[in-house]
Amino acid sequence: xxxxxxxxxxxxxxxxxxxxxxxxxxxxxxxxxxxxxxxxxxxxxxxxxxxxxxxxxxxxxxxxxxxxxxxxxxxxxxxxxxxxxxxxxxxxxxxxxxxxxxxxxxxxxxxxxxxxxxxxxxxxxxxxxxxxxxxxxxxxxxxxxxxxxxxxxxxxxxxxxxxxxxxxxxxxxxxxxxxxxxxxxxxxxxxxxxxxxxxxxxxxxxxxxxxxxxxxxxxxxxxxxxxxxxxxxxxxxxxxxxxxxxxxxxxxxxxxxxxxxxxxxxxxxxxxxxxxxxxxxxxxxxxxxxxxxxxxxxxxxxxxxxxxxxxxxxxxxxxxxxxxxxxxxxxxxxxxxxxx
Amino acid sequence: xxxxxxxxxxxxxxxxxxxxxxxxxxxxxxxxxxxxxxxxxxxxxxxxxxxxxxxxxxxxxxxxxxxxxxxxxxxxxxxxxxxxxxxxxxxxxxxxxxxxxxxxxxxxxxxxxxxxxxxxxxxxxxxxxxxxxxxxxxxxxxxxxxxxxxxxxxxxxxxxxxxxxxxxxxxxxxxxxxxxxxxxxxxxxxxxxxxxxxxxxxxxxxxxxxxxxxxxxxxxxxxxxxxxxxxxxxxxxxxxxxxxxxxxxxxxxxxxxxxxxxxxxxxxxxxxxxxxxxxxxxxxxxxxxxxxxxxxxxxxxxxxxxxxxxxxxxxxxxxxxxxxxxxxxxxxxxxxxxxx
DNA sequence: TTGAAAGCGCTAACAA
DNA sequence: TTGTTAGCGCTTTCAA
Numbered sequence: 001x002x003x004x005x006x007x008x009x010x011x012x013x014x015x016x017x018x019x020x021x022x023x024x025x026x027x028x029x030x031x032x033x034x035x036x037x038x039x040x041x042x043x044x045x046x047x048x049x050x051x052x053x054x055x056x057x058x059x060x061x062x063x064x065x066x067x068x069x070x071x072x073x074x075x076x077x078x079x080x081x082x083x084x085x086x087x088x089x090x091x092x093x094x095x096x097x098x099x100x101x102x103x104x105x106x107x108x109x110x111x112x113x114x115x116x117x118x119x120x121x122x123x124x125x126x127x128x129x130x131x132x133x134x135x136x137x138x139x140x141x142x143x144x145x146x147x148x149x150x151x152x153x154x155x156x157x158x159x160x161x162x163x164x165x166x167x168x169x170x171x172x173x174x175x176x177x178x179x180x181x182x183x184x185x186x187x188x189x190x191x192x193x194x195x196x197x198x199x200x201x202x203x204x205x206x207x208x209x210x211x212x213x214x215x216x217x218x219x220x221x222x223x224x225x226x227x228x229x230x231x232x233x234x235x236x237x238x239x240x241x242x243x244x245x246x247x248x249x250x251x252x253x254x255x256x257x258x259x260x261x262x263x264x265x266x267x268x269x270x271x272x273x274x275x276x277x278x279x280x281x282x283x284x285x286x287x288x289x290x291x292x293x294x295x296x297x298x299x300x301x302x303x304x305x306x307x308x309x310x311x312x313x314x315x316x317x318x319x320x321x322x323x324x325x326x327x328x329x330x331x332x333x334x335x336x337x338x339x340x
Numbered sequence: 341x342x343x344x345x346x347x348x349x350x351x352x353x354x355x356x357x358x359x360x361x362x363x364x365x366x367x368x369x370x371x372x373x374x375x376x377x378x379x380x381x382x383x384x385x386x387x388x389x390x391x392x393x394x395x396x397x398x399x400x401x402x403x404x405x406x407x408x409x410x411x412x413x414x415x416x417x418x419x420x421x422x423x424x425x426x427x428x429x430x431x432x433x434x435x436x437x438x439x440x441x442x443x444x445x446x447x448x449x450x451x452x453x454x455x456x457x458x459x460x461x462x463x464x465x466x467x468x469x470x471x472x473x474x475x476x477x478x479x480x481x482x483x484x485x486x487x488x489x490x491x492x493x494x495x496x497x498x499x500x501x502x503x504x505x506x507x508x509x510x511x512x513x514x515x516x517x518x519x520x521x522x523x524x525x526x527x528x529x530x531x532x533x534x535x536x537x538x539x540x541x542x543x544x545x546x547x548x549x550x551x552x553x554x555x556x557x558x559x560x561x562x563x564x565x566x567x568x569x570x571x572x573x574x575x576x577x578x579x580x581x582x583x584x585x586x587x588x589x590x591x592x593x594x595x596x597x598x599x600x601x602x603x604x605x606x607x608x609x610x611x612x613x614x615x616x617x618x619x620x621x622x623x624x625x626x627x628x629x630x631x632x633x634x635x636x637x638x639x640x641x642x643x644x645x646x647x648x649x650x651x652x653x654x655x656x657x658x659x660x661x662x663x664x665x666x667x668x669x670x671x672x673x674x675x676x677x678x679x680x
Numbered sequence: 681t682t683g684a685a686a687g688c689g690c691t692a693a694c695a696a
Numbered sequence: 697t698t699g700t701t702a703g704c705g706c707t708t709t710c711a712a
Contacts, residue, residue, distance in 0.1 A: 005459070005479065007705055018683045023707060031681050048477045053457040054394040054403070055705035058688045063394070073438070074419035076617060083414045083440055095454060098413070098438040100423055114435060117393040119345070137388050139345065218616055222623070250621045276558055277416060281590045281621040283562070347689055358699045363691060371697050395689035398704045
């Protein structure tokens, strides 16, 4: 038994036809006699031949592959996003190359290079590193998910501002007067925070914000959450927390437990994301559900449009399509973590 | 600006040298004058050239890519496994193509074919579909994770039997007399179950097993857990549950809550996996931690050995290396879900 | 209905 | 130190 993969030439030889003919059978192109088809098919089967997609792609043809860059698929949101993107793409005959940037710009840079080197047909980026200039040199269809890369690059996301307001309102409606925001990166780019602030001000209250950096290593994370919340409480009491992701909300839950605060009696909590995993883990946690599959589908649709069109990149010189930011509303999922 | 990616020939022309020279510069092979190096480097930069890895791989060279097949990266265990495998592989200069089989044999078959077609250098499979004959036709390094494919294929996993016993003992040590096993697939292949049964019998007790199929869709899942547990209780009371994954344990927790059973007062619970995500979500849940990064590292090491060796496949004709099953012990993580 | 020949982008002898 | 040539596995004209 030969150790190397059989090639098209091997098949041709065994079937007693030319390589061209085999290629034709494989791609079902041109006129073939039934007899030829059959003998080629037989040869393919006996050899266990599988076409080399790399060689095929070398012809300037598409690779039918799309790169997906995320911080890490081990985070429930991105894991589910990856699966949804994969499903949406599979329907169109594409596959994905998943890249975990691990929150490191260096790693993301490498992956970007890798994707271009592998001639993927397009890229979907949902990573969190800011200001990677490499994206400017990308000459291929590109869509971001919840990440503003440049005004010319389409961005799909949850309507974060509204969703942030929705979460905050849920707390206020439950009678909370001192809801604190726990987020991973505070600032004007944080639309969930913007929604929170807007709602808080509308109610004539003071915004309270605590930040735990996105990339805090797990071992230190919980301690940091604890001390930050303790400090915040010491300054002035709080009666609710809106955490901008469910995992952080879980930590607040645990903090409340260790401080003997009853939830929702003493403290109401609402999270964000509403992934299946977190729904199963903490079904009683109120949260805002991001429409992950819609987001994935939309990102894929936009990318497909760019890829299947002849345009190598969206043309917006004439201000044609100004690379829209597409937003999908988040949904409030009520739960026992908010007082009735 | 040309729309197609620049090629090595473009670079050569701009630098005024031969393609070979450019290739030499890229691979840092042979003797190059500093001047040439520089001019080539400049040309590369101005063109934004990135080598086409597909063309490179076409030379029978390795693609430096490994396929990883898992049920779905959205499941915490597999998401973390994917990240760990990726990290281990990255150190050796390889990358991964992640494939989510979604528990569908058909999908796994397709992916297998895709991986071979893409000439990955090896495959790590952690999917759950049984009896895919396609694996027999795979002529490349292959390692499974927690999956018995054939005695000739190396398998890396947590020491499930011992870990199952460890979990059970934790419950018994806490004074529980009627611990129930909640698992996704009962049978002789389920070593966690074997460990549970052994420990139960050693204590002179009756094994109690409830099965919720692995692929139960989320919407129905919780209802099924509820009714199954209710039924089991009706038959005869239970005072503890060992769930063979943490997500299932979370559902037991929720069931206990809805039935007004206090945990651990009325019911002790222990899970399995101990992923970071679930630790963050339910830090008080006792569980058995699988050494995911060790498992990933071992799988990668074995695969690397096979790939870097000249052998196309492990030879065991002479009973040389009987494709070992490598096991790593699980660790008990105590928690408030077990009575002290 | 089929085949011969050229070439995709790159690397690897073998010369120069 | 550099260039020429051939060829990886496949598709694609162009002929037959």
